Structure formats: C-alpha cells, structure tokens
Amino acid sequence: MTNQQRGKLYMALYRTDAIVLGYRNLGEADKILTLFSPDKGKIHAVARGVRRPRNPILAGSQLFSYSNFLILEGRNLDTISQCEIKESFYKIRQNLESMAYGLYFAELLRVSTPLEDKNQELFRFFLKTMYLLQKWENIEILSRIYEVKLMAIQGFAPELFQCVGCGRKSFDKIYFSTAMGGILCHDCHGKDTKAINITSDTLNVLRKMLMGTYEELEGLRVKKYVAEQLKDVLDLFILHHVDHKLKTAEFIKDVNKLNIGNSK
Ligand SMILES: [Zn+2]
Incomplete structure (x- = not known):
C-alpha cells in the first residue's frame, strides 16, 4: 500500500466480529490486541485505557472474548472505538x-x-x-x-x-x-x-x-x-x-x- 492510499483510509471506521487471540501492553494503560475476524483475518488494534478499571471496552479486550467491534482505521495502527460482547468465554x-x-x-x-x-x-x-x-x-x-x-x-x-x-x-x-x-x-x-x-x-x-x-x-x-x-x-x-x-x-x-x- 502506498502512503497516499494509507492517507485516504485514515480515519475510516469499520465494524467487525472478532475474537481476542492475544495482547501486549502498550504505554501505561493501553493494550495492543491481536484479533481474529471472519471479515479481516488476523489484525492488530489498540485498546485504549483497558488496563484501568471501568473502561467501556475492558470486557471485550479479555483473552478469547468474542465481540462485535467498531474500529477506527489509523495510519499505523487501528484503534478500537466500541465493542459489544457476543460471548465472553469466561469459563x-x-x-x-x-x-x-x-x-x-x-x-x-x-x-x-x-x-x-x-x-x-x-x-x-x-x-x-x-x-x-x-x-x-x-x-x-x-x-x-x-x-x-x-x-x-x-x-x-x-x-x-x-x-x-x-x-x-x-x-x-x-x-x-x-x-x-x-x-x-x-x-x-x-x-x-x-x-x-x-x-x-x-x-x-x-x-x-x-x-x-x-x-x-x-x-x-x-x-x-x-x-x-x-x-x-x-x-x-x-x-x-x-x-x-x-x-x-x-x-x-x-x-x-x-x-x-x-x-x-
Ligand atoms: Zn511405500
């Protein structure tokens, strides 16, 4: 993808179902999640603030959680903007x-x-x-x-x-x-x-x-x-x-x- 194409995609929103396959910590309170989606395959997305309590996307950022995500496409990394849990797999x-x-x-x-x-x-x-x-x-x-x-x-x-x-x-x-x-x-x-x-x-x-x-x-x-x-x-x-x-x-x-x- 060229930088110009990347520029055009910047700020686009997309919605997809996905399961959390893994994560690593980013900065003080964020995580980079590895998601697996039927529409996109394996993707990475930042979950902001999920290492703090009462974050609205905290539950959806748990390992194996299966959710519908609203994701903001970024220049380098996508960011999760909302999520609705379909199955938490807490068991x-x-x-x-x-x-x-x-x-x-x-x-x-x-x-x-x-x-x-x-x-x-x-x-x-x-x-x-x-x-x-x-x-x-x-x-x-x-x-x-x-x-x-x-x-x-x-x-x-x-x-x-x-x-x-x-x-x-x-x-x-x-x-x-x-x-x-x-x-x-x-x-x-x-x-x-x-x-x-x-x-x-x-x-x-x-x-x-x-x-x-x-x-x-x-x-x-x-x-x-x-x-x-x-x-x-x-x-x-x-x-x-x-x-x-x-x-x-x-x-x-x-x-x-x-x-x-x-x-x-
Ligand atoms: Zn033989």
Whole structure:
C-alpha cells in the first residue's frame, strides 16, 4: 500500500466480529490486541485505557472474548472505538487447564496465520473450538483434533490413506513422516530417517480426527499409548509447519504436572 492510499483510509471506521487471540501492553494503560475476524483475518488494534478499571471496552479486550467491534482505521495502527460482547468465554479463563489450552490454541492460530488473510472457514472452526473447550471432557484429545484440523484447513492436511513414497494402501508396518507430509510403508520409510513408527490404532484415530466432524468425534476414546503416539507425531508435524517453538506448549506441560500432583 502506498502512503497516499494509507492517507485516504485514515480515519475510516469499520465494524467487525472478532475474537481476542492475544495482547501486549502498550504505554501505561493501553493494550495492543491481536484479533481474529471472519471479515479481516488476523489484525492488530489498540485498546485504549483497558488496563484501568471501568473502561467501556475492558470486557471485550479479555483473552478469547468474542465481540462485535467498531474500529477506527489509523495510519499505523487501528484503534478500537466500541465493542459489544457476543460471548465472553469466561469459563475458559476460570479454569487453569482450559486457560492453558485456550492460550495454546490461540498461539497456534496466531503463528500459522498471516496478517489480514481472510478465512471464514478458519474463523468458524476456531470459534467452534472455543465453545467446545468449555465443555469437552478430554481436552488433550480435543487439542489433537484441533491440531490436525487446523493444519488441514491451512492446506497442510497429512496424507493418511496411502504411502507418500509409493502410493501403497495396505501396510504391515506404518511410519509417519512430517517432512514428506504423511504415512510411509515399510519399504519406503528409509526415505525419511526421522519417520516415526506408529500403530494401526494410531493411524485409525488420526484418520478419524482428519475426516470426522467435532460432533462425530465428541466422546472419542483413545488408548493411552495411542494418545502418546499422537502427541509425538503431531508435535513434530506442527513444529515442521509453523517453524516456531510454541511458548504455550510449555505452559500446558506445567499445568499437567500440577494436575498429576493434585490427583495423587
Ligand atoms: Zn511405500
């Protein structure tokens, strides 16, 4: 965009729905919010004065809040002028485990999405995930489903139905290659020395996660060793695509350690 074009846009107002994905503090009382909007994609906007009590846009600037925003376009940064809350998702913030996963889901979305890249399907998917995060029984499984589906919507669906080396569809042994983007048979697994051996149970769960809707997957039961394999495979898969160590993944580990401590 040229400076002249920027000049023309200056002071324009627009209205959009959006979810708060994150923020950082600015000056003494402001925050720069990272918003995710169905019409605009990921955007940044300043929320003035929201670190002071009784600010009119305070509630809408909370993490994960879903609101309708009125935003003033600026030369460099847009500024939120009003907001009307549609869903505060306060239940997510009330519980340490769902908070940790909410932060992780938001961070994964942030780092895998370019600025101002409108994607309504991705928005609907993320909003739905946040609703489910409030009530899903096994959040770790929800997290694996979210990872698989998020990558698929972003255009990185793994090939799970034939060997990415030779096209074979039946397997004695199965390997998962993040570099090659899918499964490898025994004959081909040498093509990626980092490919991980997985069981047919794990492959079946991965296929269900990729193909099934959230409604179909709610209540999905997964054996412990399968859950561990899924985590190993998807951690590498995510790292390969987002090329970014995720800060919130560490937070989840800490929270899970706490939970284990509590159950003893
Ligand atoms: Zn093969």
